[in-house]
Amino acid sequence: MPAEDGFSMIELAVALGLAGIIVTGAMFNVRGAMNRESLDGWARSATLDIAAAQQSAITERATANITLTSTSYTLAVGSQTLKVGRMPKDLTITTTCASNVCSYDKHGVPSSAGTITLTSASTGASNVITIQSNTGSVTYQ
Numbered sequence: 001m002p003a004e005d006g007f008s009m010i011e012l013a014v015a016l017g018l019a020g021i022i023v024t025g026a027m028f029n030v031r032g033a034m035n036r037e038s039l040d041g042w043a044r045s046a047t048l049d050i051a052a053a054q055q056s057a058i059t060e061r062a063t064a065n066i067t068l069t070s071t072s073y074t075l076a077v078g079s080q081t082l083k084v085g086r087m088p089k090d091l092t093i094t095t096t097c098a099s100n101v102c103s104y105d106k107h108g109v110p111s112s113a114g115t116i117t118l119t120s121a122s123t124g125a126s127n128v129i130t131i132q133s134n135t136g137s138v139t140y141q
Contacts, residue, residue, distance in 0.1 A: 035125075039120045040127060043129060046129060049082075050131070052082070057107075057108050064103060066101065067101050068093050069093065069100065071086065071091075072086045093116060096115045
């Protein structure tokens, strides 16, 4: 009798089933990682934008305002808008700044300390941006 080469249908079905399970698990892990990275990237970007607004307040000798809504932030120095950041639909913004406006005076000193929280609806994770009261230093975690 000649030798048979190749796989039987049962072996092929088992191999494809295992491959499907592995691919499905990997897709869920990648999606979660992308959502976490999106949150972290937006927190990092907003932190750098707020620090830039503080520096612009000093340079322009004018008040810098960071106006926050649940889905966006606007940076303005004097009457000039520097940037508008619109969050993806998955992210929301909350803040402790009065009237949803964090501001720096012409010396780069914030009107008060405050926090800005970015939260992902899909993962429930959040990053907090903190504005220090004395120095105006901006950090996030």
